Amino acid sequence: xxxxxxxxxxxxxTAVLDxxxxxxxxxxxxxxxxxxxxxxxxxxxxxxxxxxxxxxxxPRPAGDDGLFDLTPTDEQAMIRDTVAEFAAERxxxxxxxxxxxxxxxxxxxxxxxxxxxxxxxxPEALGGVGDERSAVTNVLVAEAMAHGxxxxxxxxxxxxxxSTALVLWGDEQQQATYLPAFLGSxxxxxxxxxxxxxxxxxxxxxxxxxxxxxxxxxxxxxxSMVPRATQAELFIVAADVDGRGPALFIxxxxxxxxxxxxEPAMGLRAAGLGRLRLDQVKVPAGALLGGADAYVxxxxxARIGWCALAVGxxxxxxxxxxxYVNDRVAFGEPISHRQGVAxxxxxxxxxxxxxxxxxxxxxxxxxRGKSFAREAALARRLCAEKGMLIGNDGVxxxxxxxxxxxxxxxxxxxxxxxxxxxEGIVLV
Numbered sequence: 001x002x003x004x005x006x007x008x009x010x011x012x013x014t015a016v017l018d019x020x021x022x023x024x025x026x027x028x029x030x031x032x033x034x035x036x037x038x039x040x041x042x043x044x045x046x047x048x049x050x051x052x053x054x055x056x057x058x059p060r061p062a063g064d065d066g067l068f069d070l071t072p073t074d075e076q077a078m079i080r081d082t083v084a085e086f087a088a089e090r091x092x093x094x095x096x097x098x099x100x101x102x103x104x105x106x107x108x109x110x111x112x113x114x115x116x117x118x119x120x121x122x123p124e125a126l127g128g129v130g131d132e133r134s135a136v137t138n139v140l141v142a143e144a145m146a147h148g149x150x151x152x153x154x155x156x157x158x159x160x161x162x163s164t165a166l167v168l169w170g171d172e173q174q175q176a177t178y179l180p181a182f183l184g185s186x187x188x189x190x191x192x193x194x195x196x197x198x199x200x201x202x203x204x205x206x207x208x209x210x211x212x213x214x215x216x217x218x219x220x221x222x223x224s225m226v227p228r229a230t231q232a233e234l235f236i237v238a239a240d241v242d243g244r245g246p247a248l249f250i251x252x253x254x255x256x257x258x259x260x261x262x263e264p265a266m267g268l269r270a271a272g273l274g275r276l277r278l279d280q281v282k283v284p285a286g287a288l289l290g291g292a293d294a295y296v297x298x299x300x301x302a303r304i305g306w307c308a309l310a311v312g313x314x315x316x317x318x319x320x321x322x323x324y325v326n327d328r329v330a331f332g333e334p335i336s337h338r339q340g341v342a343x344x345x346x347x348x349x350x351x352x353x354x355x356x357x358x359x360x361x362x363x364x365x366x367x368r369g370k371s372f373a374r375e376a377a378l379a380r381r382l383c384a385e386k387g388m389l390i391g392n393d394g395v396x397x398x399x400x401x402x403x404x405x406x407x408x409x410x411x412x413x414x415x416x417x418x419x420x421x422x423e424g425i426v427l428v
Contacts, residue, residue: 046188046233048177048252056172057125059133061369070360072140079120080140086115087148092408095149098270099411102262104155104228113187117141118160122167126175127183133367135301138164138428139308139359146312147319150415151270153309154425158227158271161305161427162190165236165248165298169290174250178234189231192302193276194238194424197224197263203238203299203423206246208278210239216284217241219249219257222277225422229260229274236289237278238298238424248289248298257281267414268422298427300376301366305426307359307379310387310419313412314352317394320409321345325397344393351386358382363428384420391416 072080090108098104120137122128138160145153163182166175181188194203208221219239226232235251235258251258257279265273290298322345325336335341362375391413395402402409 046181048181048234056170056175057123057167059121059123059167062132062134062136062367064368064370070136070357070364072136076137076140079137080144082115083117083141084144084147086111087145087153091145091148091152095152095270095408095411096405098149098152100269102264102269103272104152104270108152109156110185112156113185117156118163118182118187121160121164122179122182126167126179128167133369135304135363135367135428136360139304139363142305142308142426142428143312143315143356143359146309147316149270150309150313150412150418151268153312154227154268154271157305157426158192159187159190161192161302161425162234162236164427165192165289168297169248169294171286173286174289178250181234188233189228190234190236191226191228191232191276192236192298192424192427193223193226194299194302195223195225195422197222197275201421201423204246206238206240208237208239209243210241210247210249212242213282216282216287217249219251219278219281219283222275224263224273224275225265225268225425226260226263226274226276227268227271227425229272229276230262231272232260235276237276238295239278245292246295247292248295249283250287250289251278251281251283255281255283265418267411267416267418269414299423300373301427302424303380304359304362304366304372304376305428306419306422307355307362307383308428309426310383310416311352311356311359313416314348314355314387314390317390317409317412318345318348318352320407321348321394321397324401341397344397348390348393351382351390355379355383355386366428380420387416387419388413 090111094105094108116129119128120141121134142153142157145156159182163179166179170178195201196207198207208219208223210217210219219237221239223237233253235253237249237251238246239249241247258281259277259279260274263273263275325341325345326334328335336345358375358379362372362379365372365375394409395413398407398409401407404410
């Protein structure tokens with residue numbers, strides 16, 4: 001990379017470029033090459049070493065008083081309000097530019113790290129701030145952040161998914177090696193990677209394979225929808241083990257055979273999505289994360305996380321269209337006076353409350369250690385279907401304004417379409 005950049009810089013100093021009108025294109029090439037080169041070097045520069053040896057720490061289930069009450073505690077409400085303020089002041093203003101650049105601003109990511117979002121799910125014994133399961137708190141955080149922008153929320157929350165997975169299923173060696181990196185302000189870019197680039201993807205029928213060897217595993221396959229892929233230093237990858245079933249593996253970005261490439265999608269563009277290629281990647285036996293049940297629980301908790309993102313974005317749509325239809329005048333009166341408009345806004349509110357209730361209930365059962373498979377499935381089904389419908393209705397209510405980027409509803413519509421398609425990435 002250094003030799004190539006030296007040649008480009010020497011060319012940039014010659015006068016012939018001005019005569020041929022090639023200076024601007026070459027300057028862009030130098031910029032992109034420098035950016036990509038430093039990104040690759042930064043992603044591979046961190047070394048994860050064992051910080052301590054102790055028994056693995058698990059968060060205990062939340063208390064259960066026998067009452068069905070999803071009202072946030074004072075602490076949860078404070079966290080939610082803080083994140084909501086951050087989303088309104090820092091995420092919403094830069095969302096359009098981040099969507100166009102297909103990258104989250106570095107200062108936003110740094111602020112999230114300073115806020116300690118990843119610490120919520122880490123027990124105090126491991127340097128975090130909570131000893132109980134925090135699925136509901138994580139849902140509230142994801143919902144509040146998605147109200148600012150779903151793509152940026154995904155970029156901000158991706159590392160927390162990895163730290164949460166390590167807390168829930170990591171052994172003492174894995175927790176001691178990787179969790180310390182998530183405790184400071186220099187949180188590594190990390191991703192929980194399940195999705196594969198094929199139609200009708202089934203997370204329980206993976207084409208990415210893991211073959212046992214005498215000293216570990218060899219991973220081979222392709223993953224898609226990886227947030228901040230070119231920056232990521234650590235991955236938790238889902239792969240089918242010798243045809244016997246899926247499991248999770250810890251893979252460092254500097255491992256031989258690991259490569260990434262940009263893969264912008266229709267939505268979630270601010271998350272910097274990319275594709276992860278695993279070409280005969282050798283990992284030790286200790287890279288296997290959790291047992292057979294860990295993967296199933298991971299998929300369900302990730303789906304609850306996506307439901308939370310859908311609720312936050314759908315709420316943003318509702319909050320935007322209500323003043324719009326009240327202020328927009330046609331034929332001498334606000335368009336909200338028309339029943340077709342008023343009923344559609346009411347439908348958004350009704351469906352949104354159903355989405356929120358199912359999501360909170362699934363998260364509440366998960367954090368109390370109860371079975372939540374049914375609740376997660378119901379929430380996923382409703383949020384995938386109604387979330388996309390709410391995005392579509394938001395565009396329709398704005399008429400021609402819903403089709404242009406001057407208004408954010410078209411971006412929210414694109415993001416909401418991902419809820420029923422994407423697996424992994426976020427975790428509660």
